[in-house]
Amino acid sequence: MTDIAAPALTRSIVTEIPGPNSRALLERKAAAVPQGIPHQLPVFIAEAHDAIITDVDGNRFIDLGCGIGVTTVGHTNDAVVEAVREQVGKLTHSLFGTTPYEPYVRVAEYLAKHTPGDHAKKSFFVNSGSEAVENGVKIARKFTGRRAVAVVEHGYHGRTNLTMTMNYKPAPYATGMGPLASDIFHAPGSYPLQDGLSGAEAAERTQYYLDKHVGVSDLACLVIEPIQGEGGFIVPADGYLPAMQEWCTANGVVMIADEVQSGIARTGRTFASEHFGWVPDLVLSAKGIAGGMPLAGVTGRAEIMDSVHTGGIGGTFGGNPVSCAAAVAVFEQIESADLNGEAQRVERVMRPLLDGLAERHPEIIEVRGKGAMLAIEFIDPESGAPIPTAPISAAAGKEGVLVLTAGTDYNVLRFLPSLAITDDQIRDAVEVIGRAIAEVTGD
Template sequence: MTDIVAPALSRSIVTEIPGPNSRALLERKERVVAKAVPHQLPVFIESAHDAIITDVDGNRFIDLGCGIGVTTIGHTNDKVVDAVREQVGKLTHSLFGTTPYEPYVRIAEYLAAHTPGDHDKKSFFVNSGSEAVENGVKIARKYTGRRAVAVVEHGYHGRTNLTMTMNYKPMPYAAGMGPLASDIFHAPGSYPLQDGLSGAEAAERTQYHLEKHVGVEDLSCLVIEPIQGEGGFIVPADGYLPAMQEWCTANGVVMIADEVQSGICRTGATFASDHFGWVPDLVLSAKGIAGGLPLAGVTGRAEIMDSVHVGGLGGTFGGNPIACAAAVAVFEQIEADDLNGEAQRIERVMRPLLDELAERHPEIIEVRGKGAMLAVELIDPETGAPIPAAPISAAAGLDGVLVLTAGTDYNVLRFLPSLAITDDQIREAIDVIGRALASSLSAA
């Protein structure tokens, strides 16, 4: 008997945006929620499934943001929901460092199998990407006995004191919130559109900077996103990351892949590092790992991970059994359902549509990314000035498509659809974005 698959929900705007129920909730939010917590689309979401989110007024939006790459497997994925329901009735918390449980170990096994490289690996779990970065740095410092931490320009690593210091730009993540962490050093990376350098040339530039401005003898780790997220989905030149890993290994520096946004099948490889032939010493995962539940992991070479003394790693909620059960369901689908193939399908459908937009609009200076992690950068062809992406995103939202912005100069539209999005939904969404782009550029 053939399973009957329900048709995917479609985009549908039935009220003005925001509708009356969202407006009422926005007024309540204004009274009791800190104003520093923004909203991009002025609606309140009541439910979501796969690639469609539905607000409290019954408007349905195609979601190209996935909660900034979290619901990669799709909103309310059936197998994740089933796993969570089962787990919540068995065990909600015990603290793994006190009384362990099997799902935590199972996720560590999955990460050992799926992160780049065939060396022995170990993992431990925390709640968020920022925590994963913090702990990756802690481990690297402990292992090397060195203090300095290096990152590259246009990077984003989180909102804690350490990670907001590691970010390339202080606004809005760190402005006025100092003093910031010490011993953090920023170096030029690889941004082919802007620097025009080959991977080898960009690596030589980064290495020279680190040798002269930091000093290798003090450098514990180099933390890099294989594809930069908030920086604008910057894809490094071929050869850059392996060259930097070779330099790090030769100089006793731990090289860390921040795969918080680019990992878990987002790019058509389980981890984006695989696209570049890069085998990092440590890999940081979060966002899409647990299908919408808070979980993050640090996975690395066993000798590096085991350099930390007993009790030196942990946290009350890290590796919560419910989140781990959700992550098990995600990895089961990675292995059974070819989720990387779905990300590759999305690129096959979406990239030509974005290329067509670029042909019509010279303001799109580049279409870039991999898999279901794509972006367009907007530059005024006459002045060379960045074109703000926010008005385009806002116009698309009013027309039923949620799309995020990014970029150091806020001039990038980034696309992070769930792997459950259909080809028709992609086409409809890009059609909406095309209209938003045309209207915004004509009004500028």
């Protein structure tokens, strides 16, 4: 995936940021779109391919965000585009629950094959990560007959009423939008940088909280991101997730892996759970599953999935045939183009460069993550206060690198490059980010 080399795949800034065409469109956006829809990079994108996005003024940016981890295989991936074109000419929509179609079944078969564990599994599809989380909770409640839902601190699960209640951080996702959903409990998780606990110790702490503050007999499910996304790409201590799964199984609790951001070859494994030896009861997929097309899936143990009565799950657009065709193209490349190997390559090239930034900038307290899901966290070495990363992101954007922020305290830069990014593009992007850090921090 990294063989392509052409002038169009280089960073190039030819106007001020934003340029005149983007400024005109920003005025139109302000008049027509609610202010609640922000923009991190103040430009309008005209086209994109692989790891480069081009704005309406002709500026080209190295994209380290991928639409928040969606275009993992690269923007306008050739195989995805071809699959979409072919499917559009055949069937654009049919409610699968009324008149089924084969691509839906094929994606379910791929998920049964590639999600952790060799037990019998079944899947169904919805439109977004939030919907996948909602449906995972619904199924767990139906299967167990219990009401309570547990999540862990620093997690993010979506923007619907239920999922924004599940988020650790209410602002901005739930501010002023209550009343929120009931029976949601936030337990301490595993954040090695902050808590210093081993996996076993962190699991014991989580279990104590759930025992005492929820009551296991009322607990339907525990929902955890194997690597937390919005929370700042927090990687749990070794042993934490398997220990929690063992506890959940022993107590009749459904344990759900929210792999919306970390799944689909993002971390060097098809699902991040594999890094930790974790075999969840349910796995939630979205973002990178269909190469930019809207699709999300719920995959789980067959006996859990089949506990729902006929008609209890589904939706009009869930598992759209065009999106399913795109997902088939993604899974075919996972198997034929070694996408996990490409994610590992991204880490081999990028992580030492980020470590180099940390050596030069004492504000970078940790470099973490796996594969093409990496992050750096900033703390003031004198005061211990979090350092906001939005100004660093803005400075990098002016030089042609789109980089996202994250973290409960907004003090993390997160990197989600496509697996089509070249080694040279990675080096160029990190060099720009280094200059942006120096500009903002004065180092």
